[in-house]
Amino acid sequence: MVSSTETVAVPGALKIVTDATCTFCGCVCDDIDLTVQDNHITEAKRACVLGKAWFLSHSIEDRPSCLIDGKPATLEAGYDRAAQILTNGKYPIVYGLSDSPCEAQRVAVSIVDWINGTIDTTTSVCHGPSGMAFQGVGEVTCSLGEVANRGDLIIFWGSNPAESHPRHFTRYSLMPKGMFLPNGRKDRTCVLIDVRKTKSAKAADQFIQIKPRADFEALWALRALAKGVELDPEAVLRDTGVELSVWQGLMDKMKAAKFGVIFFGMGLTMTRGKHANTEALLALTRDLNAFTRFAAKANRGHGNVSGADNVVSWRTGYPFGVNHSRGYPRFNPGEYTTSDTLANGEADSAMTIACDPMANFSQPAREHLAKIPFIALDAKETPTTRAAAVAFTVATYGINTGGTVYRMDDVPIPLRPAFDSPHPSDFEVLTQIEKRVKLIKGITS
Amino acid sequence: MPNMDYLKISQGTIYDPANGVDGQVRDLWIADGRIVEAPTDPTVRPSRTIDAAGLVVMPGGIDMHCHIAGPKVNVARKMRPEEKRRGEQMRRTSIAHSGSMGSVPSTFATGYKYAGLGYTTAFDAAVPPLGARHAHEEFDDTPCLDKGFYVLMGNNHFVMQSIAQNEPQKLKAFIGWLLTATRGFAPKLVNPGGVEVWKSHQAGNVSGLDSDIDHFHITPRQIIRGVAQAASELRLPHPVHIHCNNLGMPGNWHTTLDTMQALEGHGGHLTHVQFHSYGGGDGDENTFNSKVIPLADYVNSHPNITVDVGQVLFGETTSMTGDGPLGYFLSKVYGGKWFSSDTEMESGCGITPIKYKNKSLVHSLQWAIGLEWYLLVNDPWRVVMSTDHPNGGSFLAYPQIIRLLMDRTYRQDILKSCPIEILQRSTLNDMTREYTLNEIAIITRAGPARILGLKNKGHLGIGADADITIYTPHENKETMFELPRLVIKSGRVVVEQGEIRDPLIGKTLHVEPDYDHDVESSIQEWFEKYYSIQWRNYPVGLDYMHESCVIPPR
Numbered sequence: 001m002v003s004s005t006e007t008v009a010v011p012g013a014l015k016i017v018t019d020a021t022c023t024f025c026g027c028v029c030d031d032i033d034l035t036v037q038d039n040h041i042t043e044a045k046r047a048c049v050l051g052k053a054w055f056l057s058h059s060i061e062d063r064p065s066c067l068i069d070g071k072p073a074t075l076e077a078g079y080d081r082a083a084q085i086l087t088n089g090k091y092p093i094v095y096g097l098s099d100s101p102c103e104a105q106r107v108a109v110s111i112v113d114w115i116n117g118t119i120d121t122t123t124s125v126c127h128g129p130s131g132m133a134f135q136g137v138g139e140v141t142c143s144l145g146e147v148a149n150r151g152d153l154i155i156f157w158g159s160n161p162a163e164s165h166p167r168h169f170t171r172y173s174l175m176p177k178g179m180f181l182p183n184g185r186k187d188r189t190c191v192l193i194d195v196r197k198t199k200s201a202k203a204a205d206q207f208i209q210i211k212p213r214a215d216f217e218a219l220w221a222l223r224a225l226a227k228g229v230e231l232d233p234e235a236v237l238r239d240t241g242v243e244l245s246v247w248q249g250l251m252d253k254m255k256a257a258k259f260g261v262i263f264f265g266m267g268l269t270m271t272r273g274k275h276a277n278t279e280a281l282l283a284l285t286r287d288l289n290a291f292t293r294f295a296a297k298a299n300r301g302h303g304n305v306s307g308a309d310n311v312v313s314w315r316t317g318y319p320f321g322v323n324h325s326r327g328y329p330r331f332n333p334g335e336y337t338t339s340d341t342l343a344n345g346e347a348d349s350a351m352t353i354a355c356d357p358m359a360n361f362s363q364p365a366r367e368h369l370a371k372i373p374f375i376a377l378d379a380k381e382t383p384t385t386r387a388a389a390v391a392f393t394v395a396t397y398g399i400n401t402g403g404t405v406y407r408m409d410d411v412p413i414p415l416r417p418a419f420d421s422p423h424p425s426d427f428e429v430l431t432q433i434e435k436r437v438k439l440i441k442g443i444t445s
Numbered sequence: 446m447p448n449m450d451y452l453k454i455s456q457g458t459i460y461d462p463a464n465g466v467d468g469q470v471r472d473l474w475i476a477d478g479r480i481v482e483a484p485t486d487p488t489v490r491p492s493r494t495i496d497a498a499g500l501v502v503m504p505g506g507i508d509m510h511c512h513i514a515g516p517k518v519n520v521a522r523k524m525r526p527e528e529k530r531r532g533e534q535m536r537r538t539s540i541a542h543s544g545s546m547g548s549v550p551s552t553f554a555t556g557y558k559y560a561g562l563g564y565t566t567a568f569d570a571a572v573p574p575l576g577a578r579h580a581h582e583e584f585d586d587t588p589c590l591d592k593g594f595y596v597l598m599g600n601n602h603f604v605m606q607s608i609a610q611n612e613p614q615k616l617k618a619f620i621g622w623l624l625t626a627t628r629g630f631a632p633k634l635v636n637p638g639g640v641e642v643w644k645s646h647q648a649g650n651v652s653g654l655d656s657d658i659d660h661f662h663i664t665p666r667q668i669i670r671g672v673a674q675a676a677s678e679l680r681l682p683h684p685v686h687i688h689c690n691n692l693g694m695p696g697n698w699h700t701t702l703d704t705m706q707a708l709e710g711h712g713g714h715l716t717h718v719q720f721h722s723y724g725g726g727d728g729d730e731n732t733f734n735s736k737v738i739p740l741a742d743y744v745n746s747h748p749n750i751t752v753d754v755g756q757v758l759f760g761e762t763t764s765m766t767g768d769g770p771l772g773y774f775l776s777k778v779y780g781g782k783w784f785s786s787d788t789e790m791e792s793g794c795g796i797t798p799i800k801y802k803n804k805s806l807v808h809s810l811q812w813a814i815g816l817e818w819y820l821l822v823n824d825p826w827r828v829v830m831s832t833d834h835p836n837g838g839s840f841l842a843y844p845q846i847i848r849l850l851m852d853r854t855y856r857q858d859i860l861k862s863c864p865i866e867i868l869q870r871s872t873l874n875d876m877t878r879e880y881t882l883n884e885i886a887i888i889t890r891a892g893p894a895r896i897l898g899l900k901n902k903g904h905l906g907i908g909a910d911a912d913i914t915i916y917t918p919h920e921n922k923e924t925m926f927e928l929p930r931l932v933i934k935s936g937r938v939v940v941e942q943g944e945i946r947d948p949l950i951g952k953t954l955h956v957e958p959d960y961d962h963d964v965e966s967s968i969q970e971w972f973e974k975y976y977s978i979q980w981r982n983y984p985v986g987l988d989y990m991h992e993s994c995v996i997p998p999r
Contacts, residue, residue: 018981019979019981019982021982030978030979030982031979102582106586110542113537113542113543114537131523134523134524134784135523135524135525135526135527135782136782137782137783138524138776138781138782138783138784138785138796138797139784139785139786140783140784140785140786141784141785141786141787142786142787142788142789143575143786143787143788143789143977144789144977145789145790145975145976145977145978146644146787146788146789148789148975148977149789149790149975150644150645171977172977178975179602179975180645180660258645259644286783289647289648289773289785290647291647292647293644293645293646293647295787309523310519310579313519313522313523313551314514314519314522314551314552314582314583314586315542315544315551315552315553315586316543316544316545316551317522317526317529317544317545317546317547317549317550317551317554318522318523318526318529318545319523324537324543326534326536327534327536327537327543328534328535328536328537328543328544328545329543329544329545329551330530331526331529404578404582406579407978410516410576410579411575411576411977411978412576412578412579412582413578413978413982414578414982414986441539442539443539443540444539444540445539445540445541445542445948
C-alpha cells in the first residue's frame with residue numbers, strides 16, 4: 001500500500017523526488033519535484049505558496065512518538081492504553097481522518113466497527129451540508145481535467161481559490177490550454193460570486209457581490225430565470241443585493257456556455273441556509289443541463305477529505321457521522337457528528353486523527369472533550385494533542401509516508417514520500433491499536 | 446502426497462456440466478485450495494470430511510456483470526441513505542464486519558451476501574481507468590470473492606483517435622497498455638461514442654451505429670469493430686464486453702442487431718441484452734414490444750456471440766451506468782435525484798433511483814423480455830444469468846430467477862399479475878421450456894467461466910479452484926438456491942447456512958496481454974497534454990492487490 005520512495009541520485013547528499021503529491025489542499029497537485037537534503041526539503045518545484053510552506057517548513061518533530069498523560073512513554077504502552085480507552089467507553093467516537101491516507105482511514109473505520117463506536121470526519125464541519133444536499137438532489141459534476149479541457153464558463157461561488165487553492169486557476173480551471181479551449185484563459189469567462197471582494201476577484205472577468213446570507217435567494221433567483229419565470233426586480237434587489245439585470249446577464253452567459261462549471265466553497269455551505277444553499281446550487285446546475293452542459297464541484301479543503309468520504313462510504317454506506325452502537329451503521333448528521341456528540345455530552349471516550357478540535361470546536365464541545373479520556377494522532381503538537389490522555393506523534397503523510405489520497409474530484413492519487421521519519425505512520429499506530437482492540441473484544445478475523 | 450491437508454466432500458450429487466457430470470454421486474478431494482485426485486494410499490484420511498449425501502454440489506457461482514466497486518458504485522451508496530434504514534441490517538460478528546444493504550450494499554456486505562448465495566467470483570462491469578485504483582481499494586475490502594473489472598474504453602479519446610487515424614496496431618497496443626496499467630480484466634464498451642457526444646452537447650447522444658461522433662468524426666460501428674478486432678488479436682481471455690448504443694429506447698433492437706453484425710465474426714459479449722431488445726418507436730409506450738425472437742435467432746446461428754440478460758425484477762433499485770446520456774434520460778423519466786459525472790478523456794456516469802412496477806406495462810414487458818432471452822437462446826453456454834446488479838434488480842434476486850426458469854407454473858402466476866396487454870407484446874406466455882439443474886449450473890457458473898476464459902473456475906475437475914457450493918435440494922428452487930448449506934472458497938469453508946465462517950479476501954483477476962511497448966511514448970505524449978494527473982501516477986501498482994492472479998491469454 002505504501003509507494004516506495006523513488007529517487008534520482010544527485011551528487012552530494014541531495015536527492016530528488018519527482019511527481020510527488022502535495023496534500024496541503026484538495027487540489028492534490030501531483031507534479032511536485034522535491035529536493036531533499038538531510039531530512040529537509042530544500043526545494044518544492046511547481047508547488048504554490050501554501051505547498052512550499054507545507055514542504056519546506058516540514059521538519060521531524062523533536063518530541064516523543066508517544067506521550068501518556070503528557071509524559072513520554074513507549075509506543076507499546078501507548079497502544080495498550082489507547083485500546084483500553086476505546087474499549088472501556090460506552091460511547092466512543094473517532095474523528096478527523098481528512099489528513100490521513102486511505103489505508104489509515106480504513107483501519108480507523110475497522111476499529112470503530114469492533115468497538116461499536118461512532119465515526120465522523122472533518123467533512124461534518126466543512127462540506128457536510130454539501131453531502132446532505134447531494135443526497136437530496138444528486139449532482140452533475142466532472143473530473144478536474146474535464147474542466148481544463150472543456151470548461152468555457154467558470155463560476156466560483158463562496159470560494160476564494162486564490163488564497164485557499166492557489167494552483168486551482170493555473171492547473172485546472174482558468175489558465176490551461178485544454179483540448180477544446182486552445183487559447184486557455186482567453187477562451188474562458190470567469191465569474192466570482194461572494195459576499196466580499198476577495199483576492200480571487202482579480203482573476204475573474206466579473207465579480208458579483210451579493211448580500212451576506214443571501215446565497216439561497218440568489219440561487220433561487222437564478223433557478224427562476226433559467227426556467228423563464230418573471231421576477232420582481234425590486235424584490236430581487238432587496239433579497240440578493242444585486243440588480244435583476246445582473247442576474248439575467250449571468251443567466252444569459254450560463255445558457256450560452258458550452259460547458260459551464262460552478263465551483264463552490266464554504267462561503268456557501270457554512271453560512272445561513274447551509275445544505276439548502278448547496279441543494280439550490282446543485283439543482284440550478286441540474287436545471288441548466290436542459291439548455292447546455294453544466295457541472296458543479298465543491299472546492300474541498302483538506303488533502304484527503306474526499307478519501308475519507310469515500311472510505312467511510314464504501315465500508316458503512318454513509319459518508320460521515322456514522323454510529324455503530326447497535327452493531328450496524330446508522331447515519332444521522334446533527335446527532336452522530338462530532339461537534340454534536342461532544343457538545344451534547346454523549347461521547348465518553350474519543351480518538352482524534354489529524355485534526356484539532358481543541359482549537360476549532362465550540363466551547364461546549366471543547367469542554368466536554370477535555371473531560372473524557374481520548375487519544376490524539378498528529379504530526380505536530382496541537383492544543384488537542386496537549387489535552388490527550390495518549391498522544392502519538394506520527395509521520396507526515398505525503399512527506400514521510402506513502403499511501404493513497406483522493407483529490408477533490410474523487411480521483412485517487414498515490415503518494416511518493418520524500419524521506420523517512422523516526423515516528424510511526426498513523427497507519428502503523430492504528431493497526432497496532434486495532435490489534436489490541438480485537439484481542440480485548442474477542443474479534444478473531 | 447501423504448502429508449497433504451485434505452478436505453473431502455463425500456457422496457454429494459454433483460452438477461459439473463463442464464466435465465459432463467449431470468447429477469452423479471461422487472466424492473471430491475480438495476487440497477491447497479484446489480480440487481485434486483483422491484489419494485491413492487487408502488490410509489490417507491482427510492482432515493475434514495463434509496457429508497454431502499443427499500445434497501447438490503456445484504462449482505461456486507460466477508457473476509460476470511455487476512456493479513460492486515469503484516467510483517460510481519460508491520457515489521450510489523452515498524446518495525441513497527433513505528433505503529438503508531428500512532432495509533436489512535448487517536450486524537458485525539466476532540469475525541465479520543458490519544455493513545449496510547439497500548440496493549447498493551457496502552463492500553463487506555456485498556462480499557458476505559454474494560458468498561451467502563453461493564457465489565465466489567464477481568466482475569464489476571464498468572470502471573473508468575482514472576478510477577481503477579479506487580476499484581482495487583474497494584476490492585481489498587470486499588471479502589469472500591475473487592474479483593475483477595472491465596475497463597471503460599468505448600469513449601476513450603486515444604481509442605477514437607487511433608481509429609480516426611486508421612491505426613489498428615496502435616489501438617491494439619493501447620488496449621494492452623490500458624488493461625495492464627489499470628490491472629483490469631477486459632475491454633468494455635458503453636454506448637460507444639455516445640458518451641463523447643453527451644459531453645459536447647445538451648442531451649447529446651448518438652442515434653445508431655453510423656452516427657457521427659464529434660471531433661473524431663468516426664462512428665460507433667468503427668469503435669465496435671476496431672476494439673473487437675484488437676481484443677481478438679490480443680487473445681484476451683474475455684474479448685470485448687459491449688453495452689450497446691440506445692439502451693432502453695423503443696425500437697433499439699435494430700441497433701443491437703447492427704452491433705452483433707458489426708463484430709464481423711470476432712468474439713463479443715453483449716451485456717444486459719434485455720435492455721436492448723425492444724420494438725416500437727418514438728417513445729410511444731403503445732408501440733413498445735419484445736424483439737427477442739429475431740435477436741435470439743441471430744445469436745443461435747452465430748457462435749461468436751454470447752449474452753447476459755440483465756433481468757428486471759419488480760421493486761425499487763438504483764440505476765447506475767457509464768452511459769451518461771442514459772442517466773440523463775432516466776432521471777427525466779423518473780424525476781428523482783440524478784448524479785452525472787464526466788471523466789476526462791475516458792468516460793461518463795449516470796445514477797438515479799428507479800422502481801420497477803408489475804402494474805406498469807413497460808416494466809412488465811422488460812421483465813418478460815428478460816425471461817424470453819433465457820428461454821429462446823438454445824445453447825445455455827452462451828446466455829448468462831445477470832440482473833446487471835443493481836440496475837435490473839439486486840443479485841439477491843438470482844434464486845427467484847432460477848425458480849422462474851425451472852417452474853413454468855410459477856412463471857405463469859407472476860405473468861398473470863402483469864397488465865394483460867403484455868400477452869400481445871411478448872411470447873412469454875407460450876413458452877413451455879423449463880430449465881434443468883444442469884442448465885442452471887451452466888448459466889450461473891460453467892458458462893460464465895468459459896466465456897471469461899477462466900480455466901480454473903466454473904467446474905470441479907482436477908486442478909480447478911476449490912470454489913464449491915453445496916445446496917439442500919428443495920421442490921421450491923428459490924428456497925433451494927437462496928440459502929446454500931455450505932460455500933467453499935479456495936478450499937476453505939466461508940459460509941455455512943448463511944453464517945460467515947471465514948471471511949477471506951479473495952484474489953484479483955486481471956490480465957497482462959503482450960503488446961507493443963513502443964506505443965507508450967505516444968500515449969505518454971497525449972496523456973501529458975490532456976490529463977490532470979501525472980503519467981507516472983496513473984498506473985496501479987501491484988501493492989493495491991490483496992492477491993494478484995493473472996489470467997493467461999486464450
